Amino acid sequence: MYICPHCNKPGISALRRAFLGPAIPATCSACGGKVGVPMYKSMLATAPFIIAIVAAQFAPTPTLSLSAWAIGAVVMFVLHFKFVPLIKR
Numbered sequence: 001m002y003i004c005p006h007c008n009k010p011g012i013s014a015l016r017r018a019f020l021g022p023a024i025p026a027t028c029s030a031c032g033g034k035v036g037v038p039m040y041k042s043m044l045a046t047a048p049f050i051i052a053i054v055a056a057q058f059a060p061t062p063t064l065s066l067s068a069w070a071i072g073a074v075v076m077f078v079l080h081f082k083f084v085p086l087i088k089r
Contacts, residue, residue, distance in 0.1 A: 005088045006033030012086065018077060025089040034089035045079035048072050 001010030002017050011028035011037055012020075020026050022039035040057020059065035 001085060004028035004030055004033060004035060005086050006035070007031035011035075017081070017086070020086075036089040037084045038087060040077050042080070042086045045084050046076055048079065049076040 002012040002014070003009065004011040006028060007030050007069075009028075009030040011030035011033075012026055013029075016026045020035070020037055022037055022042050025034040025036040027033070028035055049072040052068045052075075055072075056068040058066040059068060
């Protein structure tokens, strides 16, 4: 569980944080406060996945194409969890 910026208690699950975006806030299970992420940092964290999707179009084999998608997704989630902070909404 991740710390809510409202109540400073664990209230955001890892699965919910993984799919948290700037337009769709999450609700803290401890206090009920709305939690989101900053738009620009979230967009920057998504960039590796978008680049991987474009690169996959030029891959010579389906295996390389799928590998590009997988690597892009892993890098995106790592960046999202490490560098995109939770903020109050």
